[in-house]
Amino acid sequence: MQFSSQVIEEATNALSSFPGIGKRTALRLVMHLIKRPEHEIVNIAGAILKLKTELHLCEECFNIADSETCDICTNTNRDSQTICVVEDFTDLMAIENTNQFLGTYFVLGGLIAPIDGIGPEQLNIEQLVSKVIKSEAKEIILALNTTVEGDTTLFYIAKILSPYKVKVSTISRGISVGAELEYADELTLGNSILNRIEYQY
């Protein structure tokens, strides 16, 4: 692609560095931006810059926060002894959006993945153990992806936490709400029979 303007070329290259955005889409976004009023452009650029200058990692749970401790950890209405362990901030947000969990979180910062060279020491597992001891946690809910990496991490954390008096649970796995059994994969369907739940009258 040839550009007659270097400014447009730079902006297109910058936007095409985003995942899933190619040169053509980036150029379309740039053409959109050119037509917008100045304050909107300044807002967008400012919001992007703030991601580096104003974001912190919560000292308690490694959640992304605007201050040194996140809103969830400072909220005294939330149960600090029930801790939901998640891979990253997006998983935390997904659970928060269900409005079903009133405990606190702990962000691991990844999953154990030997193929990608990620071992337990690169994750916040040591800090999780300290937090379990310090907060006298009653239950640790492991809300991790149901992948090989997720299962490996789950197994590792459960083993590490076994000496402490803390209940370790995982989120339930089974057939999605609204799904048809006919199209469910065998592993999921098999597991959902083995881990069947007693009907509540």
Place this chain on the structure above:
Amino acid sequence: MQFSSQVIEEATNALSSFPGIGKRTALRLVMHLIKRPEHEIVNIAGAILKLKTELHLCEECFNIADSETCDICTNTNRDSQTICVVEDFTDLMAIENTNQFLGTYFVLGGLIAPIDGIGPEQLNIEQLVSKVIKSEAKEIILALNTTVEGDTTLFYIAKILSPYKVKVSTISRGISVGAELEYADELTLGNSILNRIEYQY
């Protein structure tokens, strides 16, 4: 969608103002940005800001340029008496990328579209006439979309230019390279027979 961080919410809202990018995709882009090094973030924000601070419209042809006159208009190797009229900058870029045109351009800034309230007076048509006179143009090539709006604009400009001694042409319309006749629409196929081209030995 609930956000635990206002900075992330702002950035997500800013990015989801782009066409074709929803809240979820915007959040994915924000999460990508958070993981990138600082200089990359600064680059992206800077490139976006420059779109407002450093871009000009070429005084000669209304192309988007880094200076007051664009590279194409200042290039003395290009034929300033053969002018290709396009709707906007992206169409100009598309033609430039074919490497088949060595004349100059003129950007209309839109097409006549009464339904959207765009009349000839909102486009750079007066300036086109001045340019035709000033540059003693020999040929005006109208490279417009083959839509109702494109055809209306084409007809209007051809009529406006009729008093001047200038050849007016349009880009050829017909079957795309690589297309199968079977799947071509009737209008295009019909036109391609009416406007058939003599075989060149």
